[in-house]
Amino acid sequence: MATRRRFLKTVAVGSVGLGVLAMTGCGDDSTGTDSGTATDSGTATDTGTADTGTADTGTADTGTADTGTADTGTAACTGTTTNISANHGHALDVLGSDVAAGAQVVYDIQGTASHTHDLTVAAADFTTLQGGGPVTITSSLTNGHTHDVTISCA
Numbered sequence: 001m002a003t004r005r006r007f008l009k010t011v012a013v014g015s016v017g018l019g020v021l022a023m024t025g026c027g028d029d030s031t032g033t034d035s036g037t038a039t040d041s042g043t044a045t046d047t048g049t050a051d052t053g054t055a056d057t058g059t060a061d062t063g064t065a066d067t068g069t070a071d072t073g074t075a076a077c078t079g080t081t082t083n084i085s086a087n088h089g090h091a092l093d094v095l096g097s098d099v100a101a102g103a104q105v106v107y108d109i110q111g112t113a114s115h116t117h118d119l120t121v122a123a124a125d126f127t128t129l130q131g132g133g134p135v136t137i138t139s140s141l142t143n144g145h146t147h148d149v150t151i152s153c154a
Contacts, residue, residue: 076100077129077153085148089113090139094121094151102126109139109149117142119149129153 078096091111098105104123110116117139125135134152 079154080129081152081154083150084109086145087147090117090147092119092149092151096153099126099129099153102130109147115142117147121151125151 076096077099080094080096080099082092082094084090084092089112090109092107092109094105094107098121102123103126105121107119107121108116109119119137119139121135121137125137128135129151132153134150136148136150139147139149
């Protein structure tokens with residue numbers, strides 16, 4: 001015997017089935033095929049909590065611009081050339097590694113001369129050489145004379 005309850009249950013289940021069946025008939029007409037069946041995955045739930053987050057009040061980026069040394073096209077100083085004024089046998093060899101290190105160095109420029117002179121190349125002089133510029137330095141006084149020595153990167 002069919003009860004009202006059983007009748008309504010059958011109609012409800014059948015209606016859902018007809019709805020699903022009706023959806024499967026709707027496909028993209030350009031391809032002529034349907035790729036699947038739409039189904040109801042559950043019930044959405046409202047948690048009742050509103051978003052009360054704090055607005056972003058962060059500080060704007062005020063970073064420092066790059067103020068690095070501009071590339072002047074000068075290659076690393078791998079060696080030097082020297083010119084010693086009023087030379088009578090003095091010699092000087094400033095290594096590229098001395099220029100790169102940039103620390104003050106005192107050189108003895110005696111060479112084949114019968115006497116010696118000291119030549120102090122300061123850290124600032126090495127900085128000039130690193131930048132591609134020449135430096136001219138006066139030697140120590142020996143036997144009543146000095147020499148002006150010009151150093152350049154080779």
